[in-house]
Amino acid sequence: MELLSQPWPWWAGGLVAGLTVPVLLVLGNKHFGLSANLRHLCAACFPARIPFFQYDWKKEAWNLFFASGIVIGAIIASTWLANPEPVQVAPQLAAELQGYGITDYSNMIPTQLVSWESLLTLRGFILLVVGGFLVGFGTRYAGGCTSGHAIMGLSDLQVPSLLATISFMVGGFIMANLVLPYILAL
């Protein structure tokens, strides 16, 4: 239990992410891809006669079960396997974030940025609302996210997935290094 409560090494996370590919395939010929759930939720709740959302989302219900399991797993991990120690962060990052008033490392999600209070600030609104919108718009435009392209697509040696993955990283590097400093300074 002690061992499980400590942060797990990178290879443990990679092991589960990688094993998800054969597990879903063998369980039912399903392809790993989490952002598809956002589309299924649109198709289920607000199809609005848009052709893109006219399909039988119930056939994809397995993926919504999978996503629900992730929420339950996260509840279990944070309730019974929580690490009481502060999050360890690269010193250069901590130094940079301190300049923006981000000093709380009690949680993997910085409460000074991701909280209801923060949501009412311009900085928090941009990060959460605009950021979330870009995630949903971009993943569907790209036809997949980190799971569908970077893990599943690359595992199947798909060239379009490699291009998508490179694009994800380029976008992330641009935001984190060139744009985010201005947003965090707000």
Next chain:
Amino acid sequence: MAEVQVTEPEIPVLSPETDFEVRSLDTMCINESQLQHPWWHNLKYLVWGIIFGIAFVKAEIISWFRMQEMFRLQSFHMYGVIGTGVAIGALSVWLIKKFKIKTIYGESIEFHRKKFNKGQVIGGLIFGLGWAMTGACPGPLFAQIGTGALVVAVPLLSAIAGTWAYGYFRDRLIH
């Protein structure tokens, strides 16, 4: 004989020429199963989701800080996660193809080639921007809510709105 006028409004259907995703390119499951199962068969995906969720929280894949480290080349952690994931996934896919492994229901496992379209680059860049802002891709968005950060429901709803907006403007976007 008088012709019967159909007054019921028709819902437009995606044509194969303009459909870049439905059952062809998207990560939504493109494999049609002929088998019908009761709903509770889906619980096996829920069980793996629980294991997945625990691992993603404990290995700090849901950490906003880990994403920032990755995009600043300040830590190997996320590269290790993705690299291990791809290595194990690729080995599994290779084994499944090589030994023609079937599903637990005895169906053959199918793979489909994805076709290139410009959306993968343009959309990929847009997603990358959002990923570094929220510090979460879609999977971790679900997991973060489970850790008690209920405010993450806001970026999740926003992401659903983004997906909806893509569906709405799809025909006018470059692909």
